[in-house]
Amino acid sequence: MLEELRKSFHEELDQIRKNLAKMMAFVIESIPRATDSLLQGNFEAAEAIIEDDDLLDAWSVELDTHCSQLLALQQPMAGDLRAVLTVYAVNNEIERCGDLACNVAKITTRSYGSTFSPEIRGFITKMSDEARLLMRLAMDSFVEEDGTLAISLHDLDDRLDELNRDFFGTILKANRQGALDFEIAMNLALVARYLERIGDHAVNIGEKVRYMIDGWTKEHIGAARARSKGLLEGELSNLAGDGETVLSGTSAAKTADS
Secondary structure, eight states: HHHHHHHHHHHHHHHHHHHHHHHHHHHHHHHHHHHHHHTTHHHHHHHHHHHHHHHHHHHHHHHHHHHHHHHHHHOOOHHHHHHHHHHHHHHHHHHHHHHHHHHHHHHHHHHHOOOOOOOHHHHHHHHHHHHHOOOOHHHHHHHHHHOOHHHHHHHHHHHHHHHHHHHHHHHHHHHHSSSSOOHHHHHHHHHHHHHHHHHHHHHHHHHHHHHHHHHHOTTHHHHHHHHHOOHHHHHHHHHHHHHHHHHHHHHHHHHHHO
C-alpha cells in the first residue's frame, strides 16, 4: 500500500514538473514576441501577448491547486517536500515573468507609431536576447536538476544588468538631445526595467533549484555569519524574551477587558 502511494506521488510530481516546464517554455517565447511587437510597432501582436497572460494566470492557479492537494494528501518529507515547495516558488517566478513580458507588450500599445534609432533598437534586442537566454538556462537547471548551472545564473545576470545601465544612459542622452520626447523615453526605460527584472527572476529560479537539490538557500550565508559572530543564540533568546513580554501584556489586557 505504501509503495503504491509513493508511486502515485512521484507520478503526480512528475506531471506537475512537466506542466511547470511547459509554462517556462511559454514565457521564454513570449519575451522575444513582446519585444518584436515593440520594435515593429505591431499592435495586434501586442494585444495577443496581453491576452495570453490570462492563460498563464490560469495555468499558474491550477498548478498551485495541484501542489496544495499533493501536500495535503501525500504529506511528503525531505527531498520530496522540497521538490513540491520548489514548484510552488518557481511557479510564482514564472507567473511574474509572464506579467513582465505582458508589460512590454503594453508599452507597445502606448508607443504605437513611434520610431526608434538603430542604437536603441540594438539595446532592446540585446536585452531581450539576454533575458530569454537566462530564462532558458533557468529552465534547463530545473528540468535537469543541475545545481552548477543554477548557481552560475547569478554571474550570468551581470551582463543584463550592464546592458540595462548602458541603455538607460543612452535613453537620457537621446532625450537631452531632443531625439526622444519625455514620454517615449520613460516608456523605453520601463521596457529596460521589465527585461532586467526577468533576469532577476531567472536568478531566483536558480536559487530555488539549488534549494530543491540540497536544501541550500542564500539566507544560509547570513546565518553562517551570525553563528560565527556568536549572535544567533543570544538574539533568539532575546526574541523569546520579547515574545513572552508581549504575550504577558496581551493576557493582562484581556484580563482587564473582562
